[in-house]
Amino acid sequence: MRLPKPTRLRLTSQIVFFLLFFFLLLRTEFRGSFSSSSSEIRLPHPVALFFQFDPLVAISNALASRALYQGLLWCLIVLIPTMFLGRFFCGWICPLGSIHHFFSNWKSERKRGKQLLESNRYKRWQTTKYYLLIACLIAALLGTGVVGWLDPFSLLVRSVGLSILPATDYGIRAFLGALEHSRFGLVQSLGGILHFILGRLLLSFKQPYFRQGIWLGVIFIFLVTLNFRITRFWCRALCPLGALLGIVSRWSLLGLVKHPDHCNDCNRCLLRCQGGDDPVGGVPWHQAECHLCLNCVDECPERGLQFKFFPADHSIGANLQRRKVLTGLAAGVALVPLARSTPGYAAETNERLLRPPGALAEEFFLSRCIRCGECMKVCPNNALHPATTEAGIEGLWTPVLIPRIGYCETSCTLCSQVCPTGAIWEITAKQKGWPTEVADSKPIRLGTAFYDRSRCLPWAMATDCIVCEEWCPTSPKAVYLRPAEVVDSSGNVKQVKQPYMDPSRCVGCGACEHACPVQDRPAVYVTSVGESRSRTNQILLNRRKT
Amino acid sequence: MPSQDPLTRREALLKLLRVTGAGAGAAGLGVWLAAHSTRPQATAAITIKHGHAIAPDPQLPQMAVIQGEDPALLARQAIEELGGMHRFISRGDIVLVKPNIGWDRIPEQAANTNPAVIAEVIEQSLNAGAKRVLVADVSCNDPRRCFQRSGISESAQKAGAELVLPDPSRFKEVDLQGEMLRAWPVLDVFLNVDKVINIPIAKHHSLTGVTLGMKNWYGILGGQRNQLHQKIHESLADLADFMRPTLTMIDCYRILIRNGPTGGNLDDVLLKKTLVAGTDPVALDAYVAKAYWNLDVDALPYLVMAAKRGLGTYQFEQVRTSVKTLA
Numbered sequence: 001m002r003l004p005k006p007t008r009l010r011l012t013s014q015i016v017f018f019l020l021f022f023f024l025l026l027r028t029e030f031r032g033s034f035s036s037s038s039s040e041i042r043l044p045h046p047v048a049l050f051f052q053f054d055p056l057v058a059i060s061n062a063l064a065s066r067a068l069y070q071g072l073l074w075c076l077i078v079l080i081p082t083m084f085l086g087r088f089f090c091g092w093i094c095p096l097g098s099i100h101h102f103f104s105n106w107k108s109e110r111k112r113g114k115q116l117l118e119s120n121r122y123k124r125w126q127t128t129k130y131y132l133l134i135a136c137l138i139a140a141l142l143g144t145g146v147v148g149w150l151d152p153f154s155l156l157v158r159s160v161g162l163s164i165l166p167a168t169d170y171g172i173r174a175f176l177g178a179l180e181h182s183r184f185g186l187v188q189s190l191g192g193i194l195h196f197i198l199g200r201l202l203l204s205f206k207q208p209y210f211r212q213g214i215w216l217g218v219i220f221i222f223l224v225t226l227n228f229r230i231t232r233f234w235c236r237a238l239c240p241l242g243a244l245l246g247i248v249s250r251w252s253l254l255g256l257v258k259h260p261d262h263c264n265d266c267n268r269c270l271l272r273c274q275g276g277d278d279p280v281g282g283v284p285w286h287q288a289e290c291h292l293c294l295n296c297v298d299e300c301p302e303r304g305l306q307f308k309f310f311p312a313d314h315s316i317g318a319n320l321q322r323r324k325v326l327t328g329l330a331a332g333v334a335l336v337p338l339a340r341s342t343p344g345y346a347a348e349t350n351e352r353l354l355r356p357p358g359a360l361a362e363e364f365f366l367s368r369c370i371r372c373g374e375c376m377k378v379c380p381n382n383a384l385h386p387a388t389t390e391a392g393i394e395g396l397w398t399p400v401l402i403p404r405i406g407y408c409e410t411s412c413t414l415c416s417q418v419c420p421t422g423a424i425w426e427i428t429a430k431q432k433g434w435p436t437e438v439a440d441s442k443p444i445r446l447g448t449a450f451y452d453r454s455r456c457l458p459w460a461m462a463t464d465c466i467v468c469e470e471w472c473p474t475s476p477k478a479v480y481l482r483p484a485e486v487v488d489s490s491g492n493v494k495q496v497k498q499p500y501m502d503p504s505r506c507v508g509c510g511a512c513e514h515a516c517p518v519q520d521r522p523a524v525y526v527t528s529v530g531e532s533r534s535r536t537n538q539i540l541l542n543r544r545k546t
Numbered sequence: 547m548p549s550q551d552p553l554t555r556r557e558a559l560l561k562l563l564r565v566t567g568a569g570a571g572a573a574g575l576g577v578w579l580a581a582h583s584t585r586p587q588a589t590a591a592i593t594i595k596h597g598h599a600i601a602p603d604p605q606l607p608q609m610a611v612i613q614g615e616d617p618a619l620l621a622r623q624a625i626e627e628l629g630g631m632h633r634f635i636s637r638g639d640i641v642l643v644k645p646n647i648g649w650d651r652i653p654e655q656a657a658n659t660n661p662a663v664i665a666e667v668i669e670q671s672l673n674a675g676a677k678r679v680l681v682a683d684v685s686c687n688d689p690r691r692c693f694q695r696s697g698i699s700e701s702a703q704k705a706g707a708e709l710v711l712p713d714p715s716r717f718k719e720v721d722l723q724g725e726m727l728r729a730w731p732v733l734d735v736f737l738n739v740d741k742v743i744n745i746p747i748a749k750h751h752s753l754t755g756v757t758l759g760m761k762n763w764y765g766i767l768g769g770q771r772n773q774l775h776q777k778i779h780e781s782l783a784d785l786a787d788f789m790r791p792t793l794t795m796i797d798c799y800r801i802l803i804r805n806g807p808t809g810g811n812l813d814d815v816l817l818k819k820t821l822v823a824g825t826d827p828v829a830l831d832a833y834v835a836k837a838y839w840n841l842d843v844d845a846l847p848y849l850v851m852a853a854k855r856g857l858g859t860y861q862f863e864q865v866r867t868s869v870k871t872l873a
Contacts, residue, residue, distance in 0.1 A: 032690030037652045037697035380688045411650050467772040469752050475810035517772045
């Protein structure tokens with residue numbers, strides 16, 4: 001029986017993991033189910049699986065918390081074999097790598113003939129990723145999870161989940177809408193059928209909107225277009241996970257052996273090399289750069305290349321310059337004090353920094369959150385969005401709850417279920433005060449709601465309303481009503497019910513702000529003070545007892 | 547010396563024709579576009595046949611109040627008392643069952659309709675020959691959670707109904723032809739069915755005092771229905787006028803006595819083990835409001851408004867009622 005070509009195996013593996021990643025990403029959403037009413041609502045699939053296998057996330061988590069959050073121990077499945085075999089993960093598994101690989105194969109003006117040859121040799125700037133890795137790891141050690149800006153899975157979920165997929169949704173819905181509003185019955189039926197199929201496979205339950213969506217999309221597309229200049233530029237120059245795996249593969253038992261007597265300098269191996277590790281004859285091979293794509297072995301017509309265990313050839317590991325290492329260290333060290341000595345962290349908490357339920361106190365949160373966007377993608381109300389400056393510069397792309405867009409469902413704990421690092425520590429619905437009575441339990445609070453009486457209908461416009469009270473999910477309600485006599489603009493005296501807020505009952509879910517008919521700037525709004533994760537960000541004295 | 551032969555007359559003519567054609571086309575297109583310049587209007591609201599009531603029958607009761615242990619049996623008996631399901635559902639009908647699935651609450655919290663009651667009504671409809679039974683509501687909380695948490699997803703599916711979750715693309719702008727409410731987005735499933743059965747749950751509500759049958763029609767609307775609170779009584783009368791149901795069944799098995807309509811605390815729930823059904827939606831609301839909240843019609847202006855429009859009578863004592871207690 002003839003074994004399939006190794007490169008074909010590799011391609012199959014890439015496709016399988018790519019499809020798996022996208023399946024899990026599409027399923028990072030509560031689709032509703034017909035199971036019983038009293039069961040906890042959990043996602044049926046382990047959607048954050050890829051993060052659990054990510055050694056970069058695990059090591060950063062360990063440095064930041066001196067512990068390892070549930071599930072991250074699985075990274076050993078990737079880390080240990082990499083030590084033995086090399087960066088097979090980059091070549092065979094990584095879905096971001098596969099995306100870059102795919103686009104690198106496109107015909108490009110810049111990568112033709114001699115230009116392609118020269119561009120595909122090992123380049124010194126490939127060491128940049130090691131310095132980025134060092135900066136990220138030091139930053140993690142000092143307490144900030146900015147490694148998530150560069151971690152490949154974090155990047156993929158954030159870019160695709162919060163930008164590309166919503167954009168695709170929008171486009172598909174617009175197209176389907178055009179079909180379904182057509183004058184021709186046949187076209188309408190076609191639209192209906194397509195809507196049904198795509199609704200099952202691809203579309204979200206409802207169109208999601210994410211702040212900064214366009215920037216996340218643009219950055220991702222930009223990174224992908226870099227492949228038209230240099231094959232797999234991200235993987236070679238920027239990816240800190242690739243750098244990490246490159247460093248630990250220095251003890252690899254597997255290596256590339258070049259047979260110079262077979263080589264006729266055709267350069268076919270160099271043309272198709274993915275990692276930029278110089279498989280050509282005449283120069284040393286860079287172990288730490290190789291993705292084990294096996295293209296070189298496949299291409300060589302003279303059988304001049306071979307991967308062997310315990311290779312005799314000397315290969316070059318990650319080639320780090322001392323000065324640059326120190327620069328990386330310094331950057332990582334400087335980032336934290338610089339970021340935190342400006343307001344937005346300690347001196348002044350942004351009032352609108354509402355964190356997801358289950359979020360740790362801010363200093364712990366910032367050190368663990370890898371800004372991956374899983375929580376934002378899964379939130380059924382589209383309530384969580386990537387922060388800009390609400391949490392300072394280092395808080396970029398951490399999750400913020402924006403009640404005007406979506407409020408926090410009382411019983412929902414989905415964000416805490418998908419958070420891979422425990423920045424949102426997994427909680428139960430009971431801890432959110434559901435379904436038990438609020439009076440006895442101490443539910444998690446996200447903040448407190450306040451009334452702007454100058455905009456509220458019964459306070460300022462002599463008009464009945466109290467939608468806020470209707471929606472308030474606590475029992476007894478945090479919103480209480482008092483009848484009042486008001487005079488309208490024509491001088492008529494009316495009786496209205498005016499709402500008041502009891503901060504000791506309010507959990508800060510934002511349902512009131514979301515439901516308020518004064519939709520541009522709601523007359524009732526939630527600010528972070530009173531959030532249960534912070535001991536200091538409180539108003540009420542009697543909260544100190546808890 | 548010219549390097550090419552000069553253009554033949556034929557070529558020159560063709561060239562002239564082409565350019566003239568292009569110019570005429572551009573001019574024509576321009577004229578047509580200019581002639582069609584009008585200020586953009588929002589999509590016109592559609593006017594639609596509404597009202598699903600059946601003919602009254604002076605021999606049969608108009609209201610049935612059934613008490614007992616099993617919620618499904620209460621529903622079954624109530625329908626029996628009112629003349630049997632065949633009075634309401636004809637063979638081949640498309641039936642819409644409208645529960646209250648507004649909130650992310652379990653059945654014990656009495657914020658949504660009892661799932662056993664819904665299942666029973668679905669079964670009865672199918673047995674009476676309905677072609678399809680649909681279950682729909684435009685929930686307040688996330689519909690996926692509400693449908694599941696209320697238990698109605700499971701029970702309705704088991705009974706053979708089709709669930710219709712509110713999809714933003716399925717709302718149509720409809721002229722409700724009311725005194726207060728004109729053009730409003732309505733979930734399309736409510737617009738083209740043969741029979742509508744309204745099955746709310748009895749709850750406290752701070753603005754109207756109670757939320758019963760007529761207020762359940764909120765669940766057909768999308769858009770900014772939070773504005774309706776400003777003229778709640780007129781709005782409720784308008785909605786009831788638009789959706790004249792075939793049958794109303796108010797679930798009083800568990801009622802939410804305070805902190806409605808969301809509730810949450812089990813202490814706010816009273817187990818009444820009752821179902822009140824009938825063909826006069828005004829009388830039903832008036833009866834339940836009086837029976838459990840001791841509210842008279844002067845506290846419920848929307849009932850007076852509805853009665854004025856011929857939707858029923860708020861004087862429930864004058865309505866033919868059948869009261870039964872099951873074992």
